[in-house]
Amino acid sequence: MAAGRERTAAPWLPIERADGNSLSYDDFLARYMHANRPVVISNVGKGWAAMRTWTPEYFKQRFGSKPVAIGYERNMPFDRFIDEVIASSAENPGPYMYRSFLHEVLPELLPDVVPQNKFAFPRRFSSPLMPEKWRRPDGYLKLLIGGVGSKFPVMHFDGENAHAQITQIYGDKEFVVFPPTDTPYLYPRVAFPNHSTVDDPVMQNRERFPLLAKATLYRTVLKPGDMIFVPARWWHAARALSTSISVCTNMLDPSxxxxxxxxxxxxxxxxxxxxxxxxxxxxxxxxxxxxxxxxxxxxxxxxxxxxxxxxxxxxxxxxxxxxxxxxxxxxxxxxx
Ligand SMILES: O=C(O)CCC(=O)C(=O)O
Structure with a gap:
């Protein structure tokens, strides 16, 4: 077998779950955000129009050929992007949108994600006392769309020591995390120490990345109404299992x-x-x-x-x- 072809399905542990209907914000802060512990919270975004209306067809019809940011240097017409998302497959993954900040490129969608999800509140990022560069009352609300097999381009942890949350709106997405203590086993890039060179944290190439065997993989599948809280410095990666639409934000507070x-x-x-x-x-x-x-x-x-x-x-x-x-x-x- 050629080097790198043989892959090991890594054993994994489930990520803790909580019900957003019964979890109080104070308990969320104490048990998860201030304990730097990941959790999947179900039943969030219940009042959102997005939960009822956001589908691939909806975006295609509403935005037509409007250019949209996919990655750092890639724009394409929205309707063509959606066609490629629908055609995406595990063998031939299509594009994954991960650089579309709603306030910047699609502000008309903002009313679809109110009222704010209390667990996603950006806290200090929303303070008018923050220096302008880091004042972001929306927590950098971003749209993530991809088809089967497509994925966020790199396993990473968020810059600026930010906590993150990703809320699933449509379809299913596999989400995996590793604790910060596993950093020595995750092959960080020299130039970008919060980016890993590991290409697939689930089906692992143990020839190329032998230390992965020492890391503890936590995995979940996000379904509509699920939000994952990813604490600061937790490594994470995501892959669409079906056509998938989500939003994400960052949070900052004393923790x-x-x-x-x-x-x-x-x-x-x-x-x-x-x-x-x-x-x-x-x-x-x-x-x-x-x-x-x-x-x-x-x-x-x-x-x-x-x-x-x-x-x-x-x-x-x-x-x-x-x-x-x-x-x-x-x-x-x-x-x-
Ligand atoms: O695609 C995802 O759900 C992960 C998003 C993410 O980690 C990010 O935007 O930093």
Whole structure:
């Protein structure tokens, strides 16, 4: 057998599940987000028009030949993209859309994903106190579409130490994660340490990637109404099992702040050490202010509500934050 042809079906463990009808937001934060533990939450997005109307045919009819971003450097007419998605197969996978930020390219779809999913609330990313580059009240809401066998191009963990969530709207998607402690076995790229060179984490090429045998694979299949919470630095990969439509966002709060601050300051320090130190100081100040405002709301909820401003500056829940679908957002899309 030629090198790389022989593959091992990796053993896997299921990802914990919770029911969105009974899980409170506080329990979600305590058990998962602040414990850096993945979970699949069912029954989310129940009120969304998207859950009823988003199908491949709907996108084809609504957007026709409008050009749409598929990957970093690939645009194509929406109707042709959908045709290729429908024709996609395990043997001959079609394109997978993963760079379409809704506010930027398809704002007309925003009313279809309200009310906001409380578990996907971007938290500190939505604070007006965040420096502009990282102020994203929608959590970088993004559309993901692919046909059978197509996949997100690279196993990775999200940059800026962000937590992520992916909500399944149509079809089935296989989703796998590995804990951060498995990083030594996942062959990170030298230039992009949050990108893995592993081509398939499920049907593994153990000749080329022998250390994979030491990693613990967690797997699930997302169905419409399921959301997976992917904690900061958890490696993840996704593959459509049928035509699949989902949305995803990022979240930031005290649980992943320090890593966020260190990472973006280190990136800035590549321009100059002074600029990196300045940004680190600025973010440390923002952290101190947000921490006080968050604590005040927890300790004195009635007074905080009466004063209005604490919840505006440091929104703790989706209800306290302005609905991002109603505002024209100026969003800066990261380029790496
Ligand atoms: O395709 C998916 O569901 C994964 C999305 C993802 O990980 C990302 O956009 O960073």
């Amino acid at each position: 992943n702040w320090q890593g966020f601050q260190d990472e973006v300051a280190a990136e800035e320090a590549k321009k100059s050490p002074e600029a990196g130190a300045r940004l680190g100081d600025q973010l440390a100040r923002v952290d101190r202010i947000l921490t006080r405002l968050e604590r005040f709301q927890k300790d004195s909820p009635a007074l905080a509500r009466a004063l209005v401003l604490p919840a505006k500056l440091a929104p703790l829940t989706a209800e306290a934050a302005p609905d991002p679908s109603r505002r024209q957002l100026r969003i800066r899309i990261p380029t790496s």
